[in-house]
Each structure stands twice: as C-alpha cells, then as structure tokens.
Amino acid sequence: MTIEDSRYEAVSSRDARFDGVFFFAVSTTGIYCRPSCPAITPKRRNVTFYRTAAAAQGAGYRACRRCRPDAVPGSAEWNARADVVGRAMRLIGDGIVDREGVAGLAGRLGYSARQVQRQLNAELGAGPIALARAQRGHTARVLLQTTTLQAAEIAFAAGFASVRQFNDTMREIYAATPSEIRSARPGRASRFGPVAAANGRAGVPLRLAHRGPYAAVEVFDHLASRAVPGIEEIVGERGSRTYRRTLRLPGGAGVAEVGEQPGAGGWLECRLHLTDLRDLTTATQRVRRLFDLDADPCAVAERLGADPALAPLVAARPGLRAPGAADPHELAVRAVLGHGATTAEGRRRGHALVVAHGRPLCEPSGGLTHLFPDAATLADAGLDALDLPDARRAALRTLTTALADGTVTLDPGADRDEAERRLLALPDIDRWTAGYIRMRALGDPDVLLTDDPAVRAGMRRAGAQASDTETWRPWSSYAMHHFWSAP
Known part of the structure; x- marks a missing residue:
C-alpha cells in the first residue's frame, strides 16, 4: 500500500488523527479539506493530497466551509523534527516572515533565502511566503468572525500589506469576500462570553484545536503548581479552571486566558487581550506551544503503550501532554x-x-x-x-x-x-x-532527564528499566511526564 493509499483510507474513515498532518483536495469541487471532513468521500481519482494548506491553496483550491481545514492543529512532525524544514515551520508559525521577511527567516536558520525557499518547496509544495500567507488568511478569518473590527483594521492586524491584498487573498482562499465571511460566523457562545459581542478591546475569543484526547486536568495541575504570582494565575475550581498569564509580544503586552474544559470536543477555549492585534498569530502559537496542542497523543500512546511498565500509566492518563513555554x-x-x-x-x-x-x-x-x-x-x-x-x-x-x-x-x-x-x-x-x-523552552518531545530524582522514583515505582529508554523515542518527554505523575 502506498502512502497516498493510506491517506485515502484515513479520508474514507474520516480519521481526525490525521487532521493537520495532510490535506486533500477534490478536483471536481475545487475545494480542499481536512481528513475528518464529514462530507461524502470523493472518488479516489478526483483526490490530490498536500502536506500543507498553503500548497493546496497554491494549486488553486479553496478551503472547505464545512470542515474549515485552516483551523486544524499543527502537525506534530514539526515539533519532532530538528532539520531546517521543521525549524522553519516553527518560526513561520511564530510570525517571523511577517515581521522580518524571508531574509530574516533564512538568517535565523543559517541558510540563504534561496536554500530555504528550495527546501520548503521541495518537501511541502509551498515556500515561506505562501505558508505565511495562508497563516495570515486564517488569522483574518478568525478576526472577521470573532470581532467587530473594521475590515481595514483586520487587514493590517493579520499582517497584510494593503486592504486590496487582504480582499484578494480572502477571495482566493475562501471564495468569499470579507463581508460574506463575517456574515457566516458561527455566533456561538463560549465560557468567556458571546463571540458575536466581542471586539478588539474585549479580547479575541478562540477555540484552540487539538487532536485526540487531552488530559486537561493534569496539564492545568502542572501549570497551577508552578504558577508564578504576578505573571500567572489560576482561577476557578479544579475541573473548570481558567489559566491566565501575561505575554511579552513583539507589538506590546498581552494577556491570555485558557479554560480547562475536561472532555471538551477537540479544543480549549481561549481569549487573548492584545495591545497590538498584529500579535494575534504569535500569541496564539505561543499559547499552543505552552499547552502542547499540536502533539499526536495517538502516536505517543502507541509507542509508549508497547512498554509493559508504561502501558498502565498511558492507559490511566490518555492524552497526557508535555507543556512547553509561552516565552x-x-x-x-x-x-x-x-x-x-x-x-x-x-x-x-x-x-x-x-x-x-x-x-x-x-x-x-x-x-x-x-x-x-x-x-x-x-x-x-x-x-x-x-x-x-x-x-x-x-x-x-x-x-x-x-x-x-x-x-x-x-x-x-x-x-x-x-x-x-x-x-x-x-x-x-x-x-x-x-x-x-x-x-x-524548545519544545523537544524526546528529552529524558534520568538524573531527576522524581523521574528515577517514578521509573522504580512503574518497574521501568534504564535499558528500555531507547524504545520510548522519539517521545521520551512524554514518558518522563508519566513517571512524574506515577502513583
């Protein structure tokens, strides 16, 4: 079976585990979707697969309005990979191209702009400008559907150079004008208040998607026990807490609020209060890294669950994450x-x-x-x-x-x-x-601190052997969090 055959099987079964890992486009409709799209599965001969949403957009496809493929979690591959492509994807997600251009991205990677362009195009089917453009389009859609800001304000907040560029991009990606996108907003309510009533000063409400189970209680416990007063706080009772923290962003200060919501349907609710709305993409990505929302818990569970010592811990805490850092x-x-x-x-x-x-x-x-x-x-x-x-x-x-x-x-x-x-x-x-x-700080999913007394104690309690550590790779960081939590 080829890779594309496996991907088509994931599409046929609407497997949400692959949302963000790849996208598929349908030639007969001109749209691209996430693998879990609930629409009728298209015929195999009409389907083309892409590694990124930007590549699908570059091929002339528009985003599906039903499954909203631009709102999927990021691929866990970019967290695990240490090569130039993985590093570039993390930097683009942080908004480096919007702030410093392709030259700034290349300089941080230690390559020429031409080398970076070539490597990203060869592997992902899209260069840094196209990838950043897709990200700007998503940011603009969020602002259109969650705030009452004027379209011109949204255009510059999302990182577009002009209102015309903003209008053209939104029509190309979504086959709709900004006004049409705004009128189609869900209008749902959230724990932070009605979305339709939000404006820039009241903060931007978001739903931060994740794949698979998410051990929210354990993650919030981890953050609560380490919260530094003045820059972090936890409010509410266990099970319905809100984590709040300050953010130092390129355009000024920000405050992020994230709700615990154990058992929620594939997302954490968040509200971002920003001095400069141009920081929305950067702030979102930093909160995602803090809460480890781009992880692949199914891949982690498959690898770690194969170890007899770790299997009971993995089963007891499905979706356990390895929190990263906002700064x-x-x-x-x-x-x-x-x-x-x-x-x-x-x-x-x-x-x-x-x-x-x-x-x-x-x-x-x-x-x-x-x-x-x-x-x-x-x-x-x-x-x-x-x-x-x-x-x-x-x-x-x-x-x-x-x-x-x-x-x-x-x-x-x-x-x-x-x-x-x-x-x-x-x-x-x-x-x-x-x-x-x-x-x-660097979000490496494959770190094991064997000198940590709590890790050694957890390994002893679980019956894990030092000789087993190689079998946990590339998810050693998650193994360590299981040992820290081991009863």
Whole structure:
C-alpha cells in the first residue's frame, strides 16, 4: 500500500488523527479539506493530497466551509523534527516572515533565502511566503468572525500589506469576500462570553484545536503548581479552571486566558487581550506551544503503550501532554531559579524576581501585574538583593548574559543540539538545567532527564528499566511526564 493509499483510507474513515498532518483536495469541487471532513468521500481519482494548506491553496483550491481545514492543529512532525524544514515551520508559525521577511527567516536558520525557499518547496509544495500567507488568511478569518473590527483594521492586524491584498487573498482562499465571511460566523457562545459581542478591546475569543484526547486536568495541575504570582494565575475550581498569564509580544503586552474544559470536543477555549492585534498569530502559537496542542497523543500512546511498565500509566492518563513555554527566555530563567528547590520555593523565587525587575502592566488584570523581566534587563540588574543561593545567582547571571548577547538562542527555530551544547558550555549550567530548557523552552518531545530524582522514583515505582529508554523515542518527554505523575 502506498502512502497516498493510506491517506485515502484515513479520508474514507474520516480519521481526525490525521487532521493537520495532510490535506486533500477534490478536483471536481475545487475545494480542499481536512481528513475528518464529514462530507461524502470523493472518488479516489478526483483526490490530490498536500502536506500543507498553503500548497493546496497554491494549486488553486479553496478551503472547505464545512470542515474549515485552516483551523486544524499543527502537525506534530514539526515539533519532532530538528532539520531546517521543521525549524522553519516553527518560526513561520511564530510570525517571523511577517515581521522580518524571508531574509530574516533564512538568517535565523543559517541558510540563504534561496536554500530555504528550495527546501520548503521541495518537501511541502509551498515556500515561506505562501505558508505565511495562508497563516495570515486564517488569522483574518478568525478576526472577521470573532470581532467587530473594521475590515481595514483586520487587514493590517493579520499582517497584510494593503486592504486590496487582504480582499484578494480572502477571495482566493475562501471564495468569499470579507463581508460574506463575517456574515457566516458561527455566533456561538463560549465560557468567556458571546463571540458575536466581542471586539478588539474585549479580547479575541478562540477555540484552540487539538487532536485526540487531552488530559486537561493534569496539564492545568502542572501549570497551577508552578504558577508564578504576578505573571500567572489560576482561577476557578479544579475541573473548570481558567489559566491566565501575561505575554511579552513583539507589538506590546498581552494577556491570555485558557479554560480547562475536561472532555471538551477537540479544543480549549481561549481569549487573548492584545495591545497590538498584529500579535494575534504569535500569541496564539505561543499559547499552543505552552499547552502542547499540536502533539499526536495517538502516536505517543502507541509507542509508549508497547512498554509493559508504561502501558498502565498511558492507559490511566490518555492524552497526557508535555507543556512547553509561552516565552523560552522566561522558562530558561525559571529553570535556573527552581533547580534544586521545591516547587513552592521556585515559585517564591520567581515572584521575587518579577517584583524586583519585571515591567508593570499599564493596568493590572486580576492577579496579573507584570511582564516577566527580559534577559537583557536581568543581565544588567543587581541580583544581590534577591534571596538566592550564590550558585543560583551565578547561574542566573551567566544564563541571562548569554541570552542577551546571543551566545545562546532559544527562539522556536533554534537548533536544539547546538542550543544544548552552548548551554552546557556555560560555567554554571548543568545537564539537568540544559535538558529541562531543551524540553520546555524548545519544545523537544524526546528529552529524558534520568538524573531527576522524581523521574528515577517514578521509573522504580512503574518497574521501568534504564535499558528500555531507547524504545520510548522519539517521545521520551512524554514518558518522563508519566513517571512524574506515577502513583
């Protein structure tokens, strides 16, 4: 059976596990869909498969209005891959092409613009401009259907250079004008209020899609136990909590709110309050990374569930995620602060750092009062007043200086191996800290901190052997979270 035959079987069975992994287009209708589209399955001879929505759009197909293929989770492949294509996809998702152009993307990857264009076209059927354009179209559709902003405001907020470009793109992608797209909005209500009533100042309500089961309670427990006052808070009772945090974004500050919703139908509800709506794409992607929404829990369960020691843990916590980071530099600093300390002590140290050096919000939002201090601020700050062990203070100084001067790069497209090597070359950074930063700040799904006492204890309780670790790859980070949670 060929790859395309397997894909057609997934389409025939409407298998949602493959949403975002590939798309299919139908020549007789001129539309492209996600694999789980509920429409009648087209004949095989009329179907063409594409790796990305941008490639389908580039071939002249418009997005299906029934299954909304632009709203699918991202492919877990881009999180797992460390090559130039995977790194480029993570950077494009973060909005680098919109902010810095193709030259900026290529510079961050260490390749020429021509090389990046060639590699993306060869593997994905679309170059960086087309991929960013597809992302802008999705952002514009969200704003049209969830806010009352004027079309011109939406055009520039989504990253388009002109209203004309915005209109042309929306007609090409959706075969509808912006006004028609707006009039077709679902009008659903959410835990954050009616969508139709939202405007830019009230925040942008979103449904952040994920594939497969999602262990929301465990993820919110993980975030709640580590929440640093001033920049994060959890409100509500367990089972219906809302996680809130501040975001440092290219255009200014933001606040994200994400609802727990255990058992919800394939998404987490979110509302983003942004100083600059042009940050919508970037903010969305950072929240997605924090909540690990592009993971493939079925692939993880298949690999880890084959291990007799892990199988009961996987069965007990379907859809367990490995939370990432909304801000890689913040995560790295918090890893240094909390290393060797209890979770409560790590939170206390983080809060003291925020109060001393964080930037206050123009207006507090509930318990959120500050942005986490950036690396440059901490590199130049006097840290003697902080109640920290000398080793932690030295490590914090070393790390923030390296982040500020570019010795260590932790952006979404960073080379993970190179970043870890540079972290370990710093005099006060040990292997646990470098590995933890790699797992969370860089979103690597294949990290196992065997020196972590809690991981070793979980392995002992589960009966796992060190000789089994190779069989868990490339999902070792998820194995580690299962061991952390092992009863």
